[in-house]
Amino acid sequence: YSGALDAGLNASTLINDAPIVFDDMKLEKAWRPQNYSKKFFGPTRLREGIVHSRNLVSIRVLDRTGIDKGRNHMLKFGFDARDIPRNLSISLGSPDVTPMAMARAFSVFANGGYLIDPYLIQTISNQDGEILFEHNEIALCDNCEGKIAQEKLNETMLDEINTSIEADIVPQNQPESKAPVDELATQSTITYPPRVITAANQFISESFMQDVIKRGTGRRALTLNRQDLAGKTGTANEQKDAWFNGYQRNIVTHTWVGFDTPENLGRGETGGRAALPIWIDFMQVALENQPEFKRPIPAGIIVAEINRKTGKLAASNTTDAIMEYFLVGHLPAEESNETQATELDNDVADDLF
Structure with a gap:
C-alpha cells in the first residue's frame, strides 16, 4: 500500500473487491484467490482494503501498481531480493522472511521512513566499567550537517577510488587527502541511515495501520488504551501461519505463531x-512508561473531505463526507452535485470483469 501511494494511487482510490482468476502456466491449475471471509464487498477505498485485510483488494492494488514497481518498493525495506518472487502473490505475504526482517521493515514506518541495520549489542564493558565497545549512535535526519558532510566525504572518497582504478595506480598519501580521512574518523561514531520513503508516504501509510487497530482486524489491541499504535495482521492459507506486525514510535514488535513443519493451526x-494477543501482552509491559506520541503532519500532505462511497472530493451537498489524507498533487476528482453515490469510475468498472 505504501508503494501504491508512490505509484499515484491515493487513500480514496476505489479498488473492486470481486472474484478474480489468474491463469499461470507455472501452476497446475488456475489461481482463484479469495478473502478470508469468502465474501466480496465490491468497490472499496484503498484505506478500507488494508484496514479490513481484503486480499482481493491487495492483489488488484499490486496489479495496478505493477509487479516490478511494487516489488522494488518492498525491497527498499531491507528484504533480500531472493526472498521476494516476481508475482502477485507477494501482495498477500507469500515471501518467506524472518521475524527480524519483518521487524526491520516495520521499523521504517515507526521511525519516520529510515532503514536501520539491526544490531544486538549496544555496549561492551569490562569489570572496571571501561567501555571496550560501543555501537555507533544512530542519527535520523535528512539535511543535518553531519549527514551532508558524510555524504560529501563518501562521494569524494569514491571519486578518488574510481580515479585510482582508472589510472591503475595506488593512491598516494598526499597532504590534501589527509583532511577527508581525518574527517571520516570524527564522523565514524555516528551512523546516518538512508531515508527510503518520504515522510508524507510514511504518515499516510501509518494512518492506514492505525485504523487497522482502531476499527479493523487488529482492534483487540484497543485494550491497551493508546492512540499511538499501528500494525497489520496476517494469516497464511489454511491457517498455517498467523502473525501481527505492530509498533509504537519507539518499539516495533513482530509476533508469529506456527509450527516448525507447517500445519493447520486450527479453525x-x-x-x-x-x-x-501475544503482541498485546508484551506491549502492555514494554509501553508501560512510554508517553503517547502524536506524529505531526509533515509537509506534502493535504487533508480534504471525500464522499465515503465514491472516494471523490465531496460535493457541497454531500451529507456523509469524511476527512482523508492525500499526497500533494494526488487529490481525487471532485464530485459534482449531480453525481450519484452508486456510480463507478471506468477503471473500477473494468475490474468487474
Whole structure:
C-alpha cells in the first residue's frame, strides 16, 4: 500500500473487491484467490482494503501498481531480493522472511521512513566499567550537517577510488587527502541511515495501520488504551501461519505463531486471534512508561473531505463526507452535485470483469 501511494494511487482510490482468476502456466491449475471471509464487498477505498485485510483488494492494488514497481518498493525495506518472487502473490505475504526482517521493515514506518541495520549489542564493558565497545549512535535526519558532510566525504572518497582504478595506480598519501580521512574518523561514531520513503508516504501509510487497530482486524489491541499504535495482521492459507506486525514510535514488535513443519493451526486461528494477543501482552509491559506520541503532519500532505462511497472530493451537498489524507498533487476528482453515490469510475468498472 505504501508503494501504491508512490505509484499515484491515493487513500480514496476505489479498488473492486470481486472474484478474480489468474491463469499461470507455472501452476497446475488456475489461481482463484479469495478473502478470508469468502465474501466480496465490491468497490472499496484503498484505506478500507488494508484496514479490513481484503486480499482481493491487495492483489488488484499490486496489479495496478505493477509487479516490478511494487516489488522494488518492498525491497527498499531491507528484504533480500531472493526472498521476494516476481508475482502477485507477494501482495498477500507469500515471501518467506524472518521475524527480524519483518521487524526491520516495520521499523521504517515507526521511525519516520529510515532503514536501520539491526544490531544486538549496544555496549561492551569490562569489570572496571571501561567501555571496550560501543555501537555507533544512530542519527535520523535528512539535511543535518553531519549527514551532508558524510555524504560529501563518501562521494569524494569514491571519486578518488574510481580515479585510482582508472589510472591503475595506488593512491598516494598526499597532504590534501589527509583532511577527508581525518574527517571520516570524527564522523565514524555516528551512523546516518538512508531515508527510503518520504515522510508524507510514511504518515499516510501509518494512518492506514492505525485504523487497522482502531476499527479493523487488529482492534483487540484497543485494550491497551493508546492512540499511538499501528500494525497489520496476517494469516497464511489454511491457517498455517498467523502473525501481527505492530509498533509504537519507539518499539516495533513482530509476533508469529506456527509450527516448525507447517500445519493447520486450527479453525479461526488468524493473525488477529492467535498472534495479536501475544503482541498485546508484551506491549502492555514494554509501553508501560512510554508517553503517547502524536506524529505531526509533515509537509506534502493535504487533508480534504471525500464522499465515503465514491472516494471523490465531496460535493457541497454531500451529507456523509469524511476527512482523508492525500499526497500533494494526488487529490481525487471532485464530485459534482449531480453525481450519484452508486456510480463507478471506468477503471473500477473494468475490474468487474
